[in-house]
Amino acid sequence: MRLSKLTYDQLSTEQMQIWDEVVAGPRKKMHGPFFIWLHSPELLSRGEKLGLYARFHSSLPPRLSELCILIMAAHWKCAGEWVDHEPIARSHGVDADALEALRTGAPAHFGKPDEVAVYELAQELLATREVSDATYAKAKAALSERGVLDVVVVLGYYSLIAMSMKTFAMVPEGAANPFEER
Numbered sequence: 001m002r003l004s005k006l007t008y009d010q011l012s013t014e015q016m017q018i019w020d021e022v023v024a025g026p027r028k029k030m031h032g033p034f035f036i037w038l039h040s041p042e043l044l045s046r047g048e049k050l051g052l053y054a055r056f057h058s059s060l061p062p063r064l065s066e067l068c069i070l071i072m073a074a075h076w077k078c079a080g081e082w083v084d085h086e087p088i089a090r091s092h093g094v095d096a097d098a099l100e101a102l103r104t105g106a107p108a109h110f111g112k113p114d115e116v117a118v119y120e121l122a123q124e125l126l127a128t129r130e131v132s133d134a135t136y137a138k139a140k141a142a143l144s145e146r147g148v149l150d151v152v153v154v155l156g157y158y159s160l161i162a163m164s165m166k167t168f169a170m171v172p173e174g175a176a177n178p179f180e181e182r
Contacts (some may be wrong), residue, residue: 002168005035014041022048026056032080033164047160054157058150060143063092064118067110068154070094071122074102076162077179083172103178117142118151125155 018041037044066089073081090096101108110116117139124135139148
């Protein structure tokens with residue numbers, strides 16, 4: 001990693017306070033990009049709160065949140081996001097073959113209408129930087145207006161995580177990079 005991975009005894013009082021807040025929450029530990037953001041305690045404080053919403057409190061069921069996370073992991077080829085979240089997505093019932101296609105950049109075929117809506121919305125937004133009226137209407141019908149908003153929130157948050165991890169060369173320890181040629 002390009003930034004030093006700070007240990008608790010190296011932290012300022014402000015850094016210790018946010019570390020303690022993170023480990024007291026549902027994550028129960030410091031991990032991943034939070035070690036990057038810890039270099040800016042205010043960023044970690046604000047980012048972690050947005051992450052709590054995106055991952056645990058949005059209107060999306062965990063299955064769809066995890067799908068959004070993996071869409072961004074595949075888009076950015078972010079090994080850490082993929083390694084952490086692919087097993088979670090499968091445990092929530094996201095089709096393993098569709099996830100494998102997503103990982104390799106092939107068209108992914110999801111069977112559930114809400115998963116199809118998330119995938120198509122995200123793919124169109126990422127590819128064209130726009131969302132057509134037809135795609136929006138399909139997503140709204142499957143997810144509700146709030147659901148569409150929450151898809152965008154989760155995509156955006158996990159894009160920030162992926163960019164942080166890619167910029168500062170954070171890779172999962174002891175795991176193969178799922179985006180390298182096999």
